[in-house]
Amino acid sequence: MQKLTLKKIAQELDVSISTVSKALRDSHEISKDTREKINAFAKLYNYKPNNIALSLKNRKTKTLGVIIPEIVHHFFTTVISGIEKVANERGYNVIIGLSNESFTKEVINMEMLANGSIDGFILSVSRETQFLKDYHHLTETIYQGMPIVMFDRALPEVECDKVVVDDVEGARKAVLNLISHGCQNIAIITTKDYVSVGMLRTNGYLQALQESNISMNEKIILKLDDKVNEVEHMNLLEKEIKNLLVKNPEIDGIFAVNEIYALSAMKEAQKLGKNIPKDIKVIGFTDGILSKYASPGLTTVSQHGKQIGEKAAHLLIDRLENEHIDTPFQTVVIETELIERESTF
Amino acid sequence: MQKLTLKKIAQELDVSISTVSKALRDSHEISKDTREKINAFAKLYNYKPNNIALSLKNRKTKTLGVIIPEIVHHFFTTVISGIEKVANERGYNVIIGLSNESFTKEVINMEMLANGSIDGFILSVSRETQFLKDYHHLTETIYQGMPIVMFDRALPEVECDKVVVDDVEGARKAVLNLISHGCQNIAIITTKDYVSVGMLRTNGYLQALQESNISMNEKIILKLDDKVNEVEHMNLLEKEIKNLLVKNPEIDGIFAVNEIYALSAMKEAQKLGKNIPKDIKVIGFTDGILSKYASPGLTTVSQHGKQIGEKAAHLLIDRLENEHIDTPFQTVVIETELIERESTF
Numbered sequence: 001m002q003k004l005t006l007k008k009i010a011q012e013l014d015v016s017i018s019t020v021s022k023a024l025r026d027s028h029e030i031s032k033d034t035r036e037k038i039n040a041f042a043k044l045y046n047y048k049p050n051n052i053a054l055s056l057k058n059r060k061t062k063t064l065g066v067i068i069p070e071i072v073h074h075f076f077t078t079v080i081s082g083i084e085k086v087a088n089e090r091g092y093n094v095i096i097g098l099s100n101e102s103f104t105k106e107v108i109n110m111e112m113l114a115n116g117s118i119d120g121f122i123l124s125v126s127r128e129t130q131f132l133k134d135y136h137h138l139t140e141t142i143y144q145g146m147p148i149v150m151f152d153r154a155l156p157e158v159e160c161d162k163v164v165v166d167d168v169e170g171a172r173k174a175v176l177n178l179i180s181h182g183c184q185n186i187a188i189i190t191t192k193d194y195v196s197v198g199m200l201r202t203n204g205y206l207q208a209l210q211e212s213n214i215s216m217n218e219k220i221i222l223k224l225d226d227k228v229n230e231v232e233h234m235n236l237l238e239k240e241i242k243n244l245l246v247k248n249p250e251i252d253g254i255f256a257v258n259e260i261y262a263l264s265a266m267k268e269a270q271k272l273g274k275n276i277p278k279d280i281k282v283i284g285f286t287d288g289i290l291s292k293y294a295s296p297g298l299t300t301v302s303q304h305g306k307q308i309g310e311k312a313a314h315l316l317i318d319r320l321e322n323e324h325i326d327t328p329f330q331t332v333v334i335e336t337e338l339i340e341r342e343s344t345f
Numbered sequence: 346m347q348k349l350t351l352k353k354i355a356q357e358l359d360v361s362i363s364t365v366s367k368a369l370r371d372s373h374e375i376s377k378d379t380r381e382k383i384n385a386f387a388k389l390y391n392y393k394p395n396n397i398a399l400s401l402k403n404r405k406t407k408t409l410g411v412i413i414p415e416i417v418h419h420f421f422t423t424v425i426s427g428i429e430k431v432a433n434e435r436g437y438n439v440i441i442g443l444s445n446e447s448f449t450k451e452v453i454n455m456e457m458l459a460n461g462s463i464d465g466f467i468l469s470v471s472r473e474t475q476f477l478k479d480y481h482h483l484t485e486t487i488y489q490g491m492p493i494v495m496f497d498r499a500l501p502e503v504e505c506d507k508v509v510v511d512d513v514e515g516a517r518k519a520v521l522n523l524i525s526h527g528c529q530n531i532a533i534i535t536t537k538d539y540v541s542v543g544m545l546r547t548n549g550y551l552q553a554l555q556e557s558n559i560s561m562n563e564k565i566i567l568k569l570d571d572k573v574n575e576v577e578h579m580n581l582l583e584k585e586i587k588n589l590l591v592k593n594p595e596i597d598g599i600f601a602v603n604e605i606y607a608l609s610a611m612k613e614a615q616k617l618g619k620n621i622p623k624d625i626k627v628i629g630f631t632d633g634i635l636s637k638y639a640s641p642g643l644t645t646v647s648q649h650g651k652q653i654g655e656k657a658a659h660l661l662i663d664r665l666e667n668e669h670i671d672t673p674f675q676t677v678v679i680e681t682e683l684i685e686r687e688s689t690f
Binding site for chain 2: 005061062063071072077080081084088093094095096097098100105108109112113116117263267289290293294295
């Protein structure tokens with residue numbers, strides 16, 4: 001006998017997982033007909049939509065569920081090491097699920113873990129969730145009494161505890177640093193706008209230019225898809241960066257919103273015979289092991305991933321252990337720090 | 346009400362988790378007195394030692410549990426990406442637990458996940474488990490009917506499906522490559538012997554020397570603790586490598602059993618004014634993103650982590666879906682490949 005899940009109901013009735021989930025909580029976004037069909041099916045096969053509330057009543061698992069978009073970015077692994085540290089100190093286990101940047105996988109993973117395995121979530125939402133702007137699985141979980149702490153990619157639309165980086169300020173400081181080193185034609189390599197942190201860092205870049213009276217040049221703003229874990233994408237990334245540098249030889253500074261973009265930019269610039277930092281100065285975001293071992297060493301905005309993880313774990317465990325106190329939600333901003341290496345001076 | 350776990354019984358009775366686990370299956374390694382005490386306690390509080398068997402009877406979760414020693418090594422993240430790929434294709438979810446190289450955390454994580462959350466395990470054992478040689482949590486899980494696929498750090502003592510790298514052969518080929526490039530004084534930077542893959546790669550190194558009639562020099566065999574995720578350890582690592590190079594200036598080749606050791610060796614050698622590859626040629630193991638971005642690019646033995654993960658997931662799902670067929674256990678060896686970059690020629 002297989003357990004009935006949202007996914008199976010969706011497959012059986014040939015609708016999306018999101019539709020099933022919404023229909024089960026009687027959302028008026030779903031037609032009455034579909035809602036009735038889905039609820040009848042769920043009832044027939046004894047599916048319990050309120051399994052979170054049920055499982056919460058019965059026991060504490062002393063386990064935290066962590067959902068991250070991907071495991072290849074060094075940033076997420078450092079956040080996890082921070083979560084693990086605090087969880088161990090306070091007597092909790094940690095289990096991790098990956099959304100692979102997919103909305104559907106995020107929903108499925110949350111359903112699976114919320115079903116009695118964990119006491120609460122620490123999560124960073126997937127690209128697709130941000131793109132679709134469908135947050136019902138998050139609000140529903142919180143509504144049923146299971147706390148969520150969001151980190152990094154936090155959503156203003158969801159009310160919960162959050163740990164975020166001062167992305168705008170971190171990017172602003174980085175670009176001001178490039179300007180103070182004499183750069184006048186500073187390119188930005190960033191993600192598409194629907195990725196919240198990419199947009200915030202782009203805003204910081206624009207602010208720094210504005211307050212330094214440097215006019216924005218759209219030709220040197222490169223917005224890429226944030227898929228660094230696929231070989232084809234890495235090749236495309238390198239091609240687009242090369243293109244940017246060849247078409248705009250006046251570029252004398254590059255601000256990249258992550259480590260991979262920054263290193264690819266250095267590599268492509270070097271291939272074109274440019275000296276770093278003499279001809280082009282480069283600053284990245286995220287202080288990972290790549291930045292340290294790069295040649296020249298990469299100046300970066302450090303996000304303090306470990307501290308983000310530690311703070312998120314403290315917030316979640318505090319809320320779990322004080323469940324009868326109606327503490328207001330907090331948003332904790334972890335300051336960034338500019339770590340200067342050889343790519344800028 | 347909190348669920349009773351091995352950990353809580355251990356805390357309550359002031360014994361180790363391993364003792365509790367062994368006592369509950371009536372192991373004669375534990376004194377009769379202690380066994381009786383633990384079993385009485387478990388009975389009193391209604392602890393079910395055979396929860397795996399019970400949960401297996403009741404349902405399939407369509408979820409695979411993955412336990413890895415740590416998340417900072419790029420190798421483990423690539424294995425996970427392979428597991429995720431095949432699991433998604435075949436309709437399974439994946440949840441991940443970290444042992445942080447600790448035996449106790451490995452046991453706790455396995456207990457937590459086996460308790461109804463998953464159908465089977467894919468795992469690489471912790472350093473401490475290898476050191477203690479205590480495998481009862483693995484054999485017990487298999488005995489209760491939940492399949493395990495071990496990868497990378499596989500144990501001959503545990504009968505199950507395994508996916509391993511040809512560590513000996515990979516190391517042998519790497520060292521023969523250094524010799525073919527003219528190196529005569531080849532150092533190895535490896536782990537302590539209880540880490541199985543470190544020992545196997547050291548064996549490959551010794552084989553290559555022997556068949557080339559180069560006598561082993563113990564002074565240039567450096568065995569380190571494999572804790573790359575701690576800053577203090579990184580510093581110690583660099584100090585020990587520097588020491589090795591200063592005391593043995595005749596070293597003209599270095600074979601390192603992982604990427605971090607190899608990059609640290611290059612860095613320290615460069616600091617001492619050595620040119621790579623002219624003065625010292627370096628080969629690492631694991632073809633991660635670090636090797637690609639290093640300067641010079643690092644020649645490495647690629648372990649094909651993604652393929653290891655894919656194969657492990659196929660083996661586990663095949664076994665789960667053919668439970669009535671008594672298939673013999675398989676050990677699949679994934680071939681390594683030498684990827685030559687600028688650190689050797």
